[in-house]
Amino acid sequence: MSPVLQIALALGSVVGLMGFMAGVRHLAGTWQIGSEVQRKLVHIGTGIYALTLPWLFPDRWPVYLLVGLTLIVMLLLRLPNSRLGATLHSVERQSYGDFLLAISVGVCLFLAGDQLYLYVLPIAVLTLADAAAALAGSTYGTKFFRVEEGEKSLEGSAVFFTVTLLISVICLMLMTSFAPPNIIVLSLMVAGFGTLVEAASWRGFDNLFLPVGLLIFLSAHGTSTLGELVFLAAIFALSIVAFKIVAPKFGLNAHAVRVYVTSIFLLLAVTDPQNTIFPILVLVAHIWRRSVAPCDSKFPDLDVVAALVLVSLGFLTLGKATGPTAISFYGIAAMGMLMGFCAIAASASRPVVRYPMVLALALALFAIREGVVRLNPDSANWNGPMWPAVFICVALTALGPMILSRVFATHRVVKLTFLALLIPLPYYVISTGF
Structure with missing residues (x-):
């Protein structure tokens, strides 16, 4: 594909994104769809399209161009009186999720290089597991825990864990040559680690921390032996318990504990x-x-x-x-x-x-x-x-x-x-x- 066609495809993708948002906005007015569902529909649609980018564009630079153009569009949608932007920003909390989603796509594709499972798995988790958890939690959630000014549900976290586990198993089986026992343990760790990152994120930061965190974790430990993975899982679990015991003495709440453990674990992984x-x-x-x-x-x-x-x-x-x-x-x-x-x-x-x-x-x-x-x-x-x-x-x-x-x-x-x-x-x- 020539550079001109790739640029045209990138521009067309931005137009298509805006058209998709306009369609969601129109259907929301007709079918009385709530703002959270609207936002998640846009999230799922853009995420699924993002999964096709490595195959849609022969080169990587048009994808980075697409990410840059998307960021500009997202900035314009945040301007006052933007009716289209209300599809993303009508949820009553401060969030940078739209910007961070676009950034995470570019960063993950860049860091993944030729190992496409490092891109596909994190973006698929962000697209499907995150949306499933949010919708399940808002619909069926009964047991909640505090996150910054809001709250998340245990039911949503359980759905996130289950969907992430399935995505990880399927991606690793189809896109890697890892041994089946390693895939099972690695998928359990991806699901557990991803669930903690999603539960600890705030203001839409999960759109960046979740996919990039999973990419870093997989790139650092994807080729580890079965014994190393089990040992790593034990250390991670002990770290969470230790922080929960020590943190209250320093005035840290449960949310801050999860954030601290996750960030330190990522630092040690990279x-x-x-x-x-x-x-x-x-x-x-x-x-x-x-x-x-x-x-x-x-x-x-x-x-x-x-x-x-x-x-x-x-x-x-x-x-x-x-x-x-x-x-x-x-x-x-x-x-x-x-x-x-x-x-x-x-x-x-x-x-x-x-x-x-x-x-x-x-x-x-x-x-x-x-x-x-x-x-x-x-x-x-x-x-x-x-x-x-x-x-x-x-x-x-x-x-x-x-x-x-x-x-x-x-x-x-x-x-x-x-x-x-x-x-x-x-x-x-x-x-x-x-």
Whole structure:
């Protein structure tokens, strides 16, 4: 297929998506279909179409063009008085699900490469299991648990687990050469892990965290032995139990516990243990900061996990796109986030204590960084230890919140994340010639 035809197909796909949404909107007015069902119909329709993309387009770049155009359309649909946009946004909760669905399609297709089951299985779960769980929960749910400002049902989670298990078994049987016992155990883990991710997600983040999380899990453990999979499942289950016991002592609710366990598990799945030290310490520093210097955010624990996961996925995708791994640059960004939370927490102390405390923490971070660099292979340290970038990033994130305390009084997670990325992200782009 020629490039011109592929561009025309991408443009036609966007027009078709809008036509499909208009059709759902028209039928909803005729048949009195509720807003949640409308949204899920659009979700299922776009998801099923997304499953055909690897075969519909011979090249990958038209798919990324399609994703970009879809994001622009979704942005326009969020404008005031958009009747068509009401099909997606009439549900009474803040959600970024439409944007994240389009992004997850592009990211999953890119990260999957030639291993198409890494794309098909996560997108199929997102399309079918997520919609089935939502509709079953809203129709038959009787036992609910809290998620941010809303709630989800145990019945919906049970449906999600069952549908995901079936999808995983079918996809792995048809698209891989894995041994049958491995497929069964792997499918059970995919269903269990996916159910936890779906239950822990909020504001539509499941549209990104669920498919990308499943892709990362499958790519990291798809070829593991049966014994390794069973051991991994036991560790994951014990982690959930341990967090439930310890978390209340730090003021974490059940939703935050699920989010923390899931994010830490994903970090450990995608990289070596030494490279997870700083991201995990970010969560610890956030708990310390929250206890001594609360902010105005309604859900600070969820905000910090969202920022950390988005930064992680961003650097993972960048590394895949450019070739050289971005893990060392990601470590610097995580150091910056960690230092920022520590600086805000230390700001609650007297000045005579505050600055020595921040200096001591910075020196400790430098020592940990030295250990991480030594443990990483040469391929991870391809740009050297980058100490000047480390010093500048830590100085910015330490001094910024202390000097400009009023600026960081609100929206702390967003501002600290931006400050932490200010050095390592451009540095990586320049170093790779991206």
